[in-house]
Amino acid sequence: MPAQPDEVDLIVRSWERERPDLDFAPLRVLSRVDRLSHQLDAARRAAFAEPGLEPWEFDVLASLRRAGAPFTLSPKTLLTQNLVSSGTMTNRIDRLVARGLVRRETDPNDGRGILVVMTAAGRDAVDAAISALLAAESQLLSAITEREQESLSILLRRLGVDSK
Amino acid sequence: MPAQPDEVDLIVRSWERERPDLDFAPLRVLSRVDRLSHQLDAARRAAFAEPGLEPWEFDVLASLRRAGAPFTLSPKTLLTQNLVSSGTMTNRIDRLVARGLVRRETDPNDGRGILVVMTAAGRDAVDAAISALLAAESQLLSAITEREQESLSILLRRLGVDSK
DNA sequence: CACTATTATCTCGACTTCGAGAGACTTTGG
DNA sequence: CCAAAGTCTCTCGAAGTCGAGATAATAGTG
Numbered sequence: 357m358p359a360q361p362d363e364v365d366l367i368v369r370s371w372e373r374e375r376p377d378l379d380f381a382p383l384r385v386l387s388r389v390d391r392l393s394h395q396l397d398a399a400r401r402a403a404f405a406e407p408g409l410e411p412w413e414f415d416v417l418a419s420l421r422r423a424g425a426p427f428t429l430s431p432k433t434l435l436t437q438n439l440v441s442s443g444t445m446t447n448r449i450d451r452l453v454a455r456g457l458v459r460r461e462t463d464p465n466d467g468r469g470i471l472v473v474m475t476a477a478g479r480d481a482v483d484a485a486i487s488a489l490l491a492a493e494s495q496l497l498s499a500i501t502e503r504e505q506e507s508l509s510i511l512l513r514r515l516g517v518d519s520k
Numbered sequence: 521m522p523a524q525p526d527e528v529d530l531i532v533r534s535w536e537r538e539r540p541d542l543d544f545a546p547l548r549v550l551s552r553v554d555r556l557s558h559q560l561d562a563a564r565r566a567a568f569a570e571p572g573l574e575p576w577e578f579d580v581l582a583s584l585r586r587a588g589a590p591f592t593l594s595p596k597t598l599l600t601q602n603l604v605s606s607g608t609m610t611n612r613i614d615r616l617v618a619r620g621l622v623r624r625e626t627d628p629n630d631g632r633g634i635l636v637v638m639t640a641a642g643r644d645a646v647d648a649a650i651s652a653l654l655a656a657e658s659q660l661l662s663a664i665t666e667r668e669q670e671s672l673s674i675l676l677r678r679l680g681v682d683s684k
Numbered sequence: 685c686a687c688t689a690t691t692a693t694c695t696c697g698a699c700t701t702c703g704a705g706a707g708a709c710t711t712t713g714g
Numbered sequence: 715c716c717a718a719a720g721t722c723t724c725t726c727g728a729a730g731t732c733g734a735g736a737t738a739a740t741a742g743t744g
Contacts, residue, residue, distance in 0.1 A: 382657035388676035393557035493546035512552035
């Protein structure tokens with residue numbers, strides 16, 4: 357039935373042979389989501405090699421870039437958007453500061469906090485990286501038509517929205 | 521336009537405001553793949569809590585379970601199927617042995633190798649876990665119809681197959 | 685048969701992440 | 715205006731992963 361069987365088809369076939377009492381249909385969707393997510397990781401890593409960024413560096417700089425001028429956010433906002441722990445974000449900011457892509461400033465409105473400000477070098481890097489990322493993602497998606505991409509995004513959004 | 525906007529819509533909107541010269545359509549698909557993959561991680565972790573397995577434990581035991589009786593594979597096969605490094609697989613086998621879920625045997629046909637054999641306790645655990653996983657995944661997918669799940673899986677398979 | 689290349693497993697140090705807790709500051713409620 | 719509760723950032727130790735290298739055995743070649 358599959359137009360072109362993939363590894364997930366083989367895995368499901370093995371399961372069905374061993375456990376014919378169960379319905380493995382969910383694996384056909386979600387195991388592929390998992391595998392595609394790994395491919396995306398690899399594609400991102402490759403795309404960021406030229407602008408000289410690690411994926412995590414891009415993630416932090418992208419949050420700052422999207423915030424617009426003056427490209428400033430608190431560590432708290434950054435760790436929430438990037439889904440990492442506070443210790444991880446402290447470590448990431450340290451390394452971005454060491455590379456000269458951001459700097460720390462004191463928050464004039466809150467003595468507990470600081471502000472992370474993207475430097476000009478950081479902005480140059482992230483602007484180059486987002487173009488490379490979009491090219492790489494577009495390449496990954498080129499196996500299906502634009503119309504199919506849109507139905508895909510709509511189905512995926514419904515999976516995210518409803519499972520809150 | 522979106523039936524129900526999600527965080528990806530907000531991210532794309534920010535990017536479009538800052539970089540109106542770029543087309544962010546690929547993010548609508550692939551950022552959702554990434555987020556769904558994180559939700560799946562969480563769902564798996566929760567589903568395996570009752571049978572008492574960590575996600576990585578399930579992954580290794582599932583490979584052995586799918587292999588069928590006598591539930592035996594080499595470390596090399598396991599690390600290839602699970603996409604981890606050799607050091608990681610050694611470590612995982614060590615811990616599964618300590619928990620009594622697998623045991624190491626010498627390979628009669630290859631003096632370099634060993635065989636990882638799943639114990640009865642391991643089999644019981646993985647058989648309970650796969651049921652729990654399918655229930656959890658089914659729940660995650662309940663936001664869309666079965667017909668939609670099938671078109672989703674077909675589109676996702678084409679993305680994987682062609683990008684080899 | 686010897687010799688080289690390949691393969692399998694394990695070791696070990698570097699790296700990253702998490703998350704509980706510390707310390708400093710702010711907010712809330714009487 | 716004070717005390718308690720809450721919030722923000724950073725510290726630090728535990729845990730998991732990677733990947734190069736060590737060790738040992740097999741496979742291929744002449």
